[in-house]
Amino acid sequence: MASVPRHRLRQATDLAGLWDFALLGDVDPDEIDPAKIRFNDVMAVPGCFDATPAYAGKRGLAAYRTRAAVIDTTLHRLVLDGVHHWGRVFVEGHPLCDHVGGFTRFHAEFRPQRAGEVEIVVLVDNRLNYQRCPLHLEYFDWYHYGGIARGCELHRLGDAWIDDVYVRTDSYADRRLSLSVRYGCAGEAAGREVEFEIVCAGRAVRRAVRLESAGGTSEATLELPGAALWSPQSPALHDLRVRLAGDDWRRRIGIRQVRVQGRDILLNGQPLRLLGVNRHEAHPQFGHTQPLGLMLADLQQVKAMGGNFIRGSHYPQDERFLDLCDEMGLCVWSESTGWQQKAEHLNDEHYMRAALLNVREMVAAARNHPSVILWGVLNEGYAHEPACHEGYRRLIEQIRAMDSTRPVTYAAWQPLKTKCLDLVDIFSINCYPGWYDGSMDRVEPFLEELHAHLRAIGWEKPVILSEIGAAAVYGFRDMNEDKWSEQYQAKLLEKVIRSLFIEHDRFCGLSIWQFADMRTSPYCAMNRARGFNNKGLVDEYRRPKQAYQVVRSLFAKLAEKPA
Ligand code: ADA
Secondary structure, eight states: OOSSOOOSSSEEEEOOEEEEEEEEESOOGGGOOGGGOOOOEEEEESOOGGGSGGGTTOOSEEEEEEEEEESSSSOEEEEESOEESEEEEEETTEEEEEEEOSSSOEEEEEOOSSSEEEEEEEEEEOSOOTTTOTTSOTTSSSOOOOEEOSOEEEEEOTTEEEEEEEEEEEETTTTEEEEEEEEEEOGGGTTOEEEEEEEETTEEEEEEEEOOTTOEEEEEEEEOTTOOOBOSSSBOOEEEEEEETTEEEEEEEOOOOEEEETTEEEETTEEOOEEEEEEOSOBTTTBTOOOHHHHHHHHHHHHHTTOOEEEETTSOOOHHHHHHHHHHTOEEEEEOSOSSOOHHHHTOHHHHHHHHHHHHHHHHHHTTOTTEEEEEOSTTOSTTSGGGHHHHHHHHHHHHHHOOSSOEEOEESSTTTOOOGGGOSSEEEEOOBTTTBSOGGGHHHHHHHHHHHHHHTTOOSOEEEEEOOOOBOTTOOOTTOOTBSHHHHHHHHHHHHHIIIIIOOOOSEEEESOSBOEEOOTTTGGGSGGGEEOOOSBOTTOOBOHHHHHHHHHHHHHHTSOO
């Protein structure tokens, strides 16, 4: 599942491959006995079943089954990185857990009754049902694919294991890291004294830890004098190895600090200009599943265009994508799942429970990645309505409770009326002058109005233009150069980039909407040519449009202009 090995001592079995499959249809999961399912097909895991021709467009409850070897009856953990978008897991016919929401990792533990093999069945529901899964709604402007879209692993935990490691840079100048290592312990091991070790960049912390029955947390500080820093220009990574008793945890970490100072975002004390795109995890043949090669190729295209920034719209990204961004020096805005949530959602505990879980799972998986420089919540939620303020506050508070080292923002849909700026460090603005709002001659006046508004409200913190753009149908070039043509999209983006960063220099970041075309929901299809959101700089098969070249030449000019 990982793009870099996360364990060497722990037995972690990758369960990728062909699983038995059956689409059960419009049925109630509570009526399903896993032992009575007639599996009549096979399906790739990871994969989205409704991205395959045989199940294209199908919605309903699906069932997946596989078997995995276990060498003993000690505690095991099943880890699933993304089940879309509601799942129920059975092991040996017994229900283990339910999970609400795609795009985030969850796990559940069990003890096999005997060594040999265990049968794993996962029910997967891709229907858009607010009661079962309030995070994914049919009016969103993206196609909700269904399946075990990301990886699945079986871990043998034994009687003492590392549950989580949280690494943060306390001082980039002194190369000082703080680490919190949370461990779990099976009853029989409580009270035992075990070896605990942290090794990174030639430095080590070694101590004995007495295991507490309910598990515990061990704190440590590491100074790594002379260790290379992480930055977009020079994304140095260091192997971090943590060992507790017979278990281990490994990641590649970066030493860097992100701070907001005045109108700037500082990375290791240097102002950062974020130039990039919004990227959905979508592909016509893979759905939300993102083969490593696709993610690598997409990031190569963003870098070739001169981009250093990706807004993971509009949900938590695959952790392997973050591994690649760490490696390639791309900065990431990591965002919880959302699309124009309203007061009725943010004041509904059923929704907020799922949204808070989504935020917790996002931060837990992403907070050790140096590429993640910014957290976002609720794309275009109704932050301009006072009734939504408390919901925004709770979600942002949840993020800050788990990670206080990164700035937080939200993408405002009504920037001139938004009411939650008191909660955030950065003002992020979604706007479409020249597309939904007027034509080409609307772009500059609108941006002037934005600048004037920022002055009027005395906003002296960073501003990111988090969405702006125009649709262009790939290959449609027309003498009128009007909307939907490649020329119009290119011309609009040129106006935007020149206004933001050449005529003015008020904004510290831009994420163009969007990197690639992607299928949208039937709900949005009527005003989306082909049933796709066509505002990509490349089409859904990553074929560059005229705008890609125009943005590339402008970003190249900006690269010579200090932030
Ligand atoms: C909104 C939304 C995007 C997309 C975009 C568009 O800003 O955040 O997900 O729907 O509009 O293409 O209209």
